[in-house]
Amino acid sequence: AQKVTQAQTEISVVEKEDVTLDCVYETRDTTYYLFWYKQPPSGELVFLIRRNSFDEQNEISGRYSWNFQKSTSSFNFTITASQVVDSAVYFCALSKFTGGGNKLTFGTGTQLKVEL
Amino acid sequence: DTAVSQTPKYLVTQMGNDKSIKCEQNLGHDTMYWYKQDSKKFLKIMFSYNNKELIINETVPNRFSPKSPDKAHLNLHINSLELGDSAVYFCASSLSGTGKNIQYFGAGTRLSVL
Numbered sequence: 761a762q763k764v765t766q767a768q769t770e771i772s773v774v775e776k777e778d779v780t781l782d783c784v785y786e787t788r789d790t791t792y793y794l795f796w797y798k799q800p801p802s803g804e805l806v807f808l809i810r811r812n813s814f815d816e817q818n819e820i821s822g823r824y825s826w827n828f829q830k831s832t833s834s835f836n837f838t839i840t841a842s843q844v845v846d847s848a849v850y851f852c853a854l855s856k857f858t859g860g861g862n863k864l865t866f867g868t869g870t871q872l873k874v875e876l
Numbered sequence: 877d878t879a880v881s882q883t884p885k886y887l888v889t890q891m892g893n894d895k896s897i898k899c900e901q902n903l904g905h906d907t908m909y910w911y912k913q914d915s916k917k918f919l920k921i922m923f924s925y926n927n928k929e930l931i932i933n934e935t936v937p938n939r940f941s942p943k944s945p946d947k948a949h950l951n952l953h954i955n956s957l958e959l960g961d962s963a964v965y966f967c968a969s970s971l972s973g974t975g976k977n978i979q980y981f982g983a984g985t986r987l988s989v990l
Contacts, residue, residue: 806981
């Protein structure tokens with residue numbers, strides 16, 4: 761069975777601080793995908809990134825960066841110089857690698873509050 | 877142009893009623909999904925259809941019946957609504973096949989059962 765743990769329920773930071781959201785996963789599969797989604801206060805779910813399990817290269821996109829470590833089963837997400845617009849619930853998710861229609865197994869989410 | 881659109885956005889109804897939520901995607905995807913987000917924001921898969929065929933059905937009460945008239949549409953019908961059905965329901969779509977499975981979500985339908 762697949763499982764995703766986001767131990768941080770809520771994080772509050774002051775604007776311009778860096779913040780890291782933790783994600784730890786469990787799976788018996790040797791290949792799989794990991795995802796991050798953002799849910800702003802307006803409620804929609806916005807795709808941020810997908811990473812496959814055999815690509816451990818870290819990724820940076822603007823102020824966002826992701827650190828994937830297979831050895832510790834972690835896929836952490838860092839926001840540099842946070843902004844108020846980053847306030848949202850962030851979900852980490854896991855899916856199987858092969859086949860179609862693979863379900864996403866989500867973590868419980870981390871509520872990020874960025875204050876002025 | 878909304879990629880995955882759900883209607884209605886809000887649905888308030890009485891216990892025991894039957895209601896439907898519609899979902900349409902214009903991304904050319906062949907796989908569609910329904911997820912339920914509960915009051916604690918936990919997201920869980922309910923159903924998945926690939927080319928109109930049901931491929932995932934996760935221990936959902938049979939009061940919930942998905943219908944896919946074509947691969948661009950996936951509707952969710954709920955019979956005899958109960959208080960515990962109150963939640964946000966998200967539709968999503970993706971391509972099938974290895975390397976193509978990014979799921980894009982609709983804006984959600986907030987269902988309140990009174």
